[in-house]
Amino acid sequence: MNRVEVINRRAFLGSMFSASALVLVARVLPVEAMVSGDVDKAAWHPSVYLGVETDGTVIIMAHRSEMGTGIRSVLPTIAAEELDADWKRVKVEQAIGDAKYGSQNTDGSCSIRDFYDAMREAGASARLMLERAAAAKWGVPVSECKAQNHQVVHKSSKRQLGYGELAAPAAQQPAPKREELSFKSSAEYRYIGKDMPIVDREDLCSGKGIFGIDAQIEGMVYAAIERSPVLGGKLKSFDDQEARKVPGVERTVVIEGFKPPHGFKPLGGVAVIASNTWAAMQGRERLKVEWEPGANASYDSTSYKQQLIETVRKPQRAVRNVGDVDAEFAKGGKTHEAEYYVPHLAHAPMEPPAAVAHVRDGKALIYAATQNPQAVQDTVAAALGIDKKNVECHVTLLGGGFGRKSKPDYVAEAALLSKSVGKPVKVTWTREDDIRFDYYHTVSAMYMKAALDEKGRPTAWLQRCAFPSMMTTFNAATASASGGELGMGWTNVPFDIPNQRAENGPAQHHVRIGWLRSVANIQHAFAIHSFVDELAHLAKRDRVEYLLDLVGQPRKVDVAARGRLAEKYPLETGRLRNVIEMAAAASGWAKRKPAKGRALGVAAHYSFLTYVATVVEVEVDATGKIRIPRVDVALDAGRVINPDRVKAQFEGAAVFGASLALMGEITAAGGEIEQSNFHDYRVARINEAPIETRVHIVQSDAPPAGVGEPGVPPIPPAICNAIFAATGKRIRELPLRKHKLV
Amino acid sequence: MTAIKINVNGKELSVEVSPDMPLLWVLRDTLSLTGTKFGCGMAQCGACTVHINGEAIRSCVTPVSSVAGKKIVTIEGLSSDHSHPLQKAWIQVNVSQCGYCQSGQIMQAAALLRQKPKPTDSDIDTAMRGNICRCGTYQRIRQAIKQAAEVKQ
Ligand code: FES
Ligand code: FES
Numbered sequence: 091m092n093r094v095e096v097i098n099r100r101a102f103l104g105s106m107f108s109a110s111a112l113v114l115v116a117r118v119l120p121v122e123a124m125v126s127g128d129v130d131k132a133a134w135h136p137s138v139y140l141g142v143e144t145d146g147t148v149i150i151m152a153h154r155s156e157m158g159t160g161i162r163s164v165l166p167t168i169a170a171e172e173l174d175a176d177w178k179r180v181k182v183e184q185a186i187g188d189a190k191y192g193s194q195n196t197d198g199s200c201s202i203r204d205f206y207d208a209m210r211e212a213g214a215s216a217r218l219m220l221e222r223a224a225a226a227k228w229g230v231p232v233s234e235c236k237a238q239n240h241q242v243v244h245k246s247s248k249r250q251l252g253y254g255e256l257a258a259p260a261a262q263q264p265a266p267k268r269e270e271l272s273f274k275s276s277a278e279y280r281y282i283g284k285d286m287p288i289v290d291r292e293d294l295c296s297g298k299g300i301f302g303i304d305a306q307i308e309g310m311v312y313a314a315i316e317r318s319p320v321l322g323g324k325l326k327s328f329d330d331q332e333a334r335k336v337p338g339v340e341r342t343v344v345i346e347g348f349k350p351p352h353g354f355k356p357l358g359g360v361a362v363i364a365s366n367t368w369a370a371m372q373g374r375e376r377l378k379v380e381w382e383p384g385a386n387a388s389y390d391s392t393s394y395k396q397q398l399i400e401t402v403r404k405p406q407r408a409v410r411n412v413g414d415v416d417a418e419f420a421k422g423g424k425t426h427e428a429e430y431y432v433p434h435l436a437h438a439p440m441e442p443p444a445a446v447a448h449v450r451d452g453k454a455l456i457y458a459a460t461q462n463p464q465a466v467q468d469t470v471a472a473a474l475g476i477d478k479k480n481v482e483c484h485v486t487l488l489g490g491g492f493g494r495k496s497k498p499d500y501v502a503e504a505a506l507l508s509k510s511v512g513k514p515v516k517v518t519w520t521r522e523d524d525i526r527f528d529y530y531h532t533v534s535a536m537y538m539k540a541a542l543d544e545k546g547r548p549t550a551w552l553q554r555c556a557f558p559s560m561m562t563t564f565n566a567a568t569a570s571a572s573g574g575e576l577g578m579g580w581t582n583v584p585f586d587i588p589n590q591r592a593e594n595g596p597a598q599h600h601v602r603i604g605w606l607r608s609v610a611n612i613q614h615a616f617a618i619h620s621f622v623d624e625l626a627h628l629a630k631r632d633r634v635e636y637l638l639d640l641v642g643q644p645r646k647v648d649v650a651a652r653g654r655l656a657e658k659y660p661l662e663t664g665r666l667r668n669v670i671e672m673a674a675a676a677s678g679w680a681k682r683k684p685a686k687g688r689a690l691g692v693a694a695h696y697s698f699l700t701y702v703a704t705v706v707e708v709e710v711d712a713t714g715k716i717r718i719p720r721v722d723v724a725l726d727a728g729r730v731i732n733p734d735r736v737k738a739q740f741e742g743a744a745v746f747g748a749s750l751a752l753m754g755e756i757t758a759a760g761g762e763i764e765q766s767n768f769h770d771y772r773v774a775r776i777n778e779a780p781i782e783t784r785v786h787i788v789q790s791d792a793p794p795a796g797v798g799e800p801g802v803p804p805i806p807p808a809i810c811n812a813i814f815a816a817t818g819k820r821i822r823e824l825p826l827r828k829h830k831l832v
Numbered sequence: 833m834t835a836i837k838i839n840v841n842g843k844e845l846s847v848e849v850s851p852d853m854p855l856l857w858v859l860r861d862t863l864s865l866t867g868t869k870f871g872c873g874m875a876q877c878g879a880c881t882v883h884i885n886g887e888a889i890r891s892c893v894t895p896v897s898s899v900a901g902k903k904i905v906t907i908e909g910l911s912s913d914h915s916h917p918l919q920k921a922w923i924q925v926n927v928s929q930c931g932y933c934q935s936g937q938i939m940q941a942a943a944l945l946r947q948k949p950k951p952t953d954s955d956i957d958t959a960m961r962g963n964i965c966r967c968g969t970y971q972r973i974r975q976a977i978k979q980a981a982e983v984k985q
Contacts, residue, residue, distance in 0.1 A: 158930030158967045287926065294931030295922040295938060296914040297867015297907035304866035312861065337850050366849075367870075368857040440871050440879060440932040440966045489869070489932025490966050521872040734926055738969070742929055745968025768876035768964060776970040777957040783971060 107141040107149060112219060112261040114140050116212040139185070140169050140212045142220070146240060146254030148173065148180045153191040154201045155461045156184075156290065157439075157491035158742070159798050160735035161201045163288035165209055167281040168202075168731060172213030172273060175253070176240040177281065182289050187463025187483035195462040197496050197605070199698040199796025202731055206794050214271040216260075223260035224251050276791065285734035290487065302459025302486045303444035307514035310446060311340060313507050314370035315517065317359035317527055320383040320761035321601050322347070328360050332376035338369030342377070343510045345503060350566035352602055354469045356503045357527060363511055367518055387761035389600035391433070391533070394758075398535035398597060399429060401556040406595035407570065410581040413589030418541050418550035426628055427539040430617040431823040434756035435531035436771055437606055441489020442524040447504035448514035453480045454505050455514075459488040461496040473502040474509060481505075492746075493605040497529050497563075525771050526763045529604025530756055532557040536617035541589075546629020547639060551587045555580060556595035557613065560603045569596045571610070579614035579697055579803065584663050586642025601758060607746060608802035611697045615803035616810075616824065619693035623811040624820065633811065634674045634692055641666050641694075658793055659699045665726045668788065669703040670694045672724035676786050677705035684815040687711065691812025693804035698796025701726040701788075704744075704804035706780070708812035714831040718748060718780040718809065723801060725785070728792035737785040740801040744783040747805025749774040753827045772827075836900050840865070841909025851897035856880045858896045859906060867907040867935045871964065878963030881936040882906045888943035890962075907935035910942060918942055921980035929967035937963050941977050950983050 107113050139151035150169050152162035162182060170180050185191050193204070217237045224242035225232035228249060235242050243250045276283070293299040318325070330342040340363045347358030362373035419425065445458035447470070454474060460466050463483040471478040488495055504517040519527075534557035541550040559575060561568045571594045573581075581592050606612070626636035644664025674680070674692065682690055687710050694703035707720040721744045730736050753772040757764045765771040810821040817831050835846045840863065847862050854873075859865040859882070871879030873892045880892040883905040910916050914923065918938050921927075928934050937960070944951055944959040951959070956974055965973065978984070 156930075158928075160929075285926075287923075290931065291923055291926065291928065292914050294928035295919045295934050296911070297865075297935045299931050300866070301869075301932060303870065304860075306864065366853070366857055366861040368853045368861070369850075371873075438966060440877070440930065440964065441869070442871075487932075488930060490930045492966075518870070521874075521877075738926065738929055738972075741971055742968035745970060746966075767874055768872050769874070773964060773966060774968075774970075775962075775964060776960045776973065779968060779970045781971070781974075 108143055110144050110258040110261065112142040112216060112257040114212050114216050114265060116208040140173070140216055142216060142253050142257040142260070144254050144257045146179055146252050148175045148253070149183055150180060151185045151191070152182050153185040153194050155194070155196040155485050155488055155491065157196065157461065157488035157495065159739060160288045160732060161196065163286065163290070164732045164735060165201060165205055167286050168206060168209035169213035171279060171281040172210045173217050174237050174239060177286065179240055184485055186485065187467050189464060194464050195496060196491070197461055197493065199798040199800065202794045203699065203796060210273060211268070211271060214273055215265050218266045218271060219260040219263050220253055220256045222263060223256040226259065227251065282731050283733065286732055288735070299487045301441050301489045302457065303441055303489070303518055305446040305457035305486055305516070307446055307448050307455070307457070310514035310516055311363050311365060311511060312367045312370045313361045313363050313504070313515050313517045314367070314374040314520070315345065315359045315361045315503060315523070316374050316377050316379050317357045317523070318347070318381045318383070319526065320381070321352070321386045322350070323381040323383045325358065325360065326380040326382050328380065329378040330360070333362055333373040336364070336369055336373040336376060338365040339373035340364055341511070343507055345506055351562070351564055353563055354465060354497045354499050354502065356473065356499050356506065361503070361507050363507065363515070371520065383761055386600040389758045389761040391757035391759065394533065395431060395535070398533065398556050399431070401595040401597065402429065402535045402537035402554040406554055406556070406593040408591055409576050409594050410590065410592040415550045415552050415589045415591040418589045421541070424542045425539060426542060426625060427537070428621055428624060428822060430536040430538070430620060432534050432613040432616055433824065434533045434601070435606055435750055435754045436525050436528045436756050436765070437492045437494035438524060438771060438773060439488070439490030439492055439494055442519040442521055443495065443500035444516070444518045445501040445504045446514060446516045447501065447508045449474060449505055449508040450512070452476050454482065456481065456483040456501060456505065457486055458483060458498065458501045459486050459495055460498055460501060461488065461491045462498065465496065466498040466501045469498045469502045470505045473506055492607040494529065497604060521768065522766045525765050525767060529563065529602040531606035531612065532560065532603050532610070534613040536613060538617055538621040540625060542625070542628070546625060546631060548587045548625065550589040551585065552591050553580070553618065554593040554595060555613065555617070556597045558597045558599035558603050560605050562599040562603055569598060570594055575610040578610040579618065579695060580610065582647070582661060582696070583618060584647045584661055584666060584696060585640045587640070600761060601763070608697060608799040611695065611803040612750065612806070615693065615695040616806050619695065619804065619807035620810055620822065623691070623807070623814065627814070634670065634679055637692060637694060638667055638670055641670070655699065659795065661696060665701045666694060666696060669701045669724040669726050672786050672788070673703035673705045673722050676724065676784060677707070677722040679705060687816055689812050689815035691808040691810065691815060693808040693811065695800070695803040697800040697803055700795040700797065700800040702800050702804055704808045706805065706808040706812050708809060708816055710813060710816050710831050712832060716752065716813070716826065716831070719782065721780045721783040723783060723785050724788065725800070726788035726790055727795045727797050728790050729794045730787055731794065733787055736787060736797045739797045740785045741783045743801025744805055745774050745779040747802045748778070748780055748809065751806035751809045751824055751826055752778065753825050755825050836896055838896065838900055838904060839902065840904045841906060847896065849896060852895045854892050855882070855894045855896050855899055855904070856891040859891060865906050865908055869932055869935055871933070878940055879933050879936040881939040881963065883939060883943060886943070886946060888940045907939055910938065916942065917980040918945070918976065921976040925972045925976040925979060927969050927972040927976050929969055933963060933965045937965065937973055941973070944977070945981055950981055951977065
C-alpha cells in the first residue's frame, strides 16, 4: 500500500509558477518508508504538481509521457475533478525529466494506478484551501463555503470569489491533513468516468504536434549512424571518403561500442554528420565499414528455436507448485500435451527513435521522444561523464512507444555526437535501424501437459517455458526468466486445478531483449489459452463453459510474489468469470455455432491487474486468407477515468495483437536480423486488422488498474482458437502467415 | 545544388537542395514543415503523404526536382484551423492515439474523398491500406471518413 502526502510547496518551485500562486505538490510514499519510520529521511519525491495562478489559470504538470494513451490529459482531469476546476481554464504542462517528480517511467500500464490517489488528494487539498481562504475573507465558517466550477460560493449571502482571487491568500495556509479532506461521490463527477477530449486532439490532426523527430535547436546538424549488424560487434575499420563527398555531409564520428551489459548504452558505430537528414543517410550508405562480429554471430533463429523446444521437453526449475503434479501423472490416466512457439517481435512505433541534443559547457539539453526522461538523464550523464543534474530532458510527444522508448540509447547517441561536433545534433533512426537494432520481444517455447478426468477436466497441469530474459539488458549473465516476467501470466494462472506446476528453463540472449506492450503475457497467454481450447475440444465441451469451469468458483487466488499489490488488488476469479460471461453474451456466443470458414474463438487473461476476456470472430476464405470481422472485449480495470480512451486502448490492442498473431516475426541468421522495414516486418493494415472491436467496460469502483497493455494477450490465442473452430487447424506456432490454412 | 522552385501550400518558394532529395526532407528539414512524417522511407507506410496537384503521393520517394512547379499541399495547408471536414470528423471521433500517422492518414483520406465523395468500405480499404497506424486506430479512421463523407455507417 502507498500513502499520499500533500504539502504547500510554493517556495520550492520558483520559476514554474508565479510568486503568488497556490501551489501544491503530492508525493506517493511507499508504505515501507512509513513502517520503518524513515518518512522524513526519504527523499522528497512529489509526483503531482498543481498550481492555481492569480488569474485563475490552473496549471497541472503532466509528469508521464504521452505516446497515445491520452495519459498527459487524463491524469490532470483527476486533479481537476476534485478541485472542481473548469477544465477550459486548466493548462497541462509537460514536466521535464527530474527526480522531483518521482518515477516518470511511463511503462507497465501503471500511470493511473500509481497516481490516481495523489491526483485526487492534491485536487481536494487545493479545493479545501481555497474554501478556507474564502471563509476567512468573508468571516464565515468554512462549512458554509463550497467550491464549485472555479469559484467558491457562500450560499446564504450569494457571495462568490473566483479561484484566481483566492489563490494568494490560500497559498498562505498549510496544506490540510489527509483526515480533513473530503472527496466527491461518483455521482458528483464531471470529468472522471466521462469521455473528456485529450488536450492534444486538435494538434494531432493538423500536423502541429511536436514529436521527438520534429524537435529543433538553432544551428542543429543531422546524424545517421551505421552500427554493427551483430550485437557487440567491434569496428575493425572504415573508409568515409565517398561518404564525405556527398553534398551536405560535414564529417564522420565514431561512437564507441559498449561494454556488457548493454543496458541503455549506445550500440556504437560510425555516424555521418550532415546539414540535413537526407544527406546524412546518403553519406551513411557510402560508408565502407568492416566489423568483427564477435560471439553473437552464432545466433541463428532456426537452431535456437530447436534448442528452446528441447529445453522445455525436459524438467526445469519449478517456479510455482501446487499439490503434486508428478503423482497425478504417475497414475497413468488420460493426458494431453502440446508445444507452442512465439518468435521475436519488434516494437516498430510509427515514429522511429529520434532525439536532439545540445551539449556544451558540461551540460546537455535534450529534446526526445522518451518514455523515461530520468533514464535519459542517467544514460546521457553516464555517456558524457557529467552529473545527471546537468542533463535537461524535455519530453516531446511520442509517435508510439510500446516499451521501445523506455530505452534511451538513441538519446545518448545524440548527446555523444553533439559533444564531438560542438553543435546541436539530431539523431533519426531509419526504419531499417529500428527493425534491425530493436530491444526485441523475446523468443519463447512453451510445453503444456494435463492429466484429465472423465469429464475432460485437468487433475494435473504442468507448464514449462524458456525464453531469454529482458533482464539481460542489465546483467549479461542472466540465463533464466525473472520473477517479474514469470508473474505475467505464468505463476499466477488462476485456474481451479488441484495439482499445478509451472517451470522455467534456461536461455541465453544474443540480441537485445526488451519489453514490448504486455511483455511476457504475450507468449504465456498464447500457450495457456490455446491449450485450454485444445482441452475443451478433447472434452467435447463448449469452450466458454469449459473455460469458466477451469476458472472455478469466485475466490481470491493465493499466488506468491504479488507483494504489496495483493492487498489492494487481490486476484479475484469472480471478476474474471464476469468478463468471460460478458464477452460471451456480447458476442452472441451461445447462438453462433461454428461454421466452416467462419467461427468464434475465446480467451481470457489477467494482466496489469485487469481482467480481460476476448471473443474474436474469424473468417477464413477458400484461399486461406484470414479476416477478423469482429472482436468483443470485456474488461474490468476497476474505476475507469476516461472510457473513450480506454476503449481506444483496447481497439488498438486488438490490432496490435492481430499484427503479432498474423504476421509478426523477427528472425536472425549469422547473428544479423533478417527483417528491415514494413515490407518484411509486416504489421496489420486497415484491410487486415479487425474491422470492428466492441469494448465492454465493467462499471466498477474498485481501484483503477492498467489499460494500455492488457488488451493484447488474449487476442492471439482467441484468433487461433477461432481458426481451429473454423478450419480444424490447430496453430501452435506464431505467426499465422507461416501456416497453410486450407 | 541548384535552386528549385516549388509551390507549397500556395506559396512560391525556392529551395537550394540537391535535386534528388526526397520532398519529405525538403519539407521537414529545409522548410520546417514537420507535420509531414517519416515512417519508412520506402513508400511502405504512408506517414509522409502529401498532395501533388490534388493527388496523394509518398513524399519520401518523390525527388524534389520532380515536383518543381507543381502544387504541393501538406497537412499544414489542408486547412489553417483544422476545419477541413475530415479534420472535424477526426476530432469528433477522437481518432488519434499517438497521432504520428494521422497527417498521412488525413491527406490520404482527403485525396480519396476528392475522387470518391461517397466511398464504400472496399474503397476505403483500397485507398487507405498503404497507411499504417501502429496504434491501431483503423476502425475510427474508417468511421471518421464515413462521417466526413456523410455515408451511412
Ligand atoms: S515514410 Fe513515406 S511511405 Fe513511409
Ligand atoms: S495514431 Fe499512433 S501510429 Fe497512428
